[in-house]
Amino acid sequence: MRRILIATLIAAALGLPRAPALEGQEYGSAVGWFGGAAYSTSLNSGVSVDAEDMLPGLSWTAGGHYDYWLGGGRFGLRLQGAWQRHTIPWNQGDRRVSMISGDIDLTVRLTSPEPGRTVTPYLLLGGGFVRWALGSGAPTSYPPGGVSYGGSEEFQPVAVGGLGFDFRTPMTWADQPLVIRLEGRDHVQFNSPFDPINPSVGDLGMIHNISITLGIYTGIGGL
Numbered sequence: 001m002r003r004i005l006i007a008t009l010i011a012a013a014l015g016l017p018r019a020p021a022l023e024g025q026e027y028g029s030a031v032g033w034f035g036g037a038a039y040s041t042s043l044n045s046g047v048s049v050d051a052e053d054m055l056p057g058l059s060w061t062a063g064g065h066y067d068y069w070l071g072g073g074r075f076g077l078r079l080q081g082a083w084q085r086h087t088i089p090w091n092q093g094d095r096r097v098s099m100i101s102g103d104i105d106l107t108v109r110l111t112s113p114e115p116g117r118t119v120t121p122y123l124l125l126g127g128g129f130v131r132w133a134l135g136s137g138a139p140t141s142y143p144p145g146g147v148s149y150g151g152s153e154e155f156q157p158v159a160v161g162g163l164g165f166d167f168r169t170p171m172t173w174a175d176q177p178l179v180i181r182l183e184g185r186d187h188v189q190f191n192s193p194f195d196p197i198n199p200s201v202g203d204l205g206m207i208h209n210i211s212i213t214l215g216i217y218t219g220i221g222g223l
Helices: 002-015
Strands: 027-040 057-070 075-088 095-109 119-133 140-142 147-149 156-173 176-189 207-222
Touching (some): 027 176, 057 207, 156 207
Antiparallel strands (some): 119 156, 176 207
């Protein structure tokens, strides 16, 4: 009787419909590079309506990133670094200064990255830092802009938000797919690298660093 019952249970189990396997991308992480254009708003916003606008304006940007994916590739953590070159006015004339940034972001794909899907949009939200390479030395000021510089470069915190699209190509690298990434993001800097000359002004306004980049990355490992 026991053998008949066991055989009946096994037969019933084999007859049950199986749950479909979780579909997603086949790689668990990725590494890539990107380049594009960046626009930075004024570095002395709020100092005075009569002050010269210290607007870095439009520049190029380049950098790299590492992604670690979870949930079949639907969610990810990204480490990213970038470099830019801007022009700002100063006492001896316009200065070319670098700006570096680093951040860690949460990436949420709006559609599941199924193997047959070629375009995957995503949102990102995170935080990090920027550092304007203004040099080290004695404190100085720029009266036309109404600002002073303390003489030491500092890391400034930023919040990061953006929207992007991953375009999977038929090409591969080391048996992993090559993916083209188009992305727009904003690094919101809470503090200016300068201080107002007039102490009654208080803190200067926030700085937006908006970039649009095109890059390529390849998958690493299994998910």
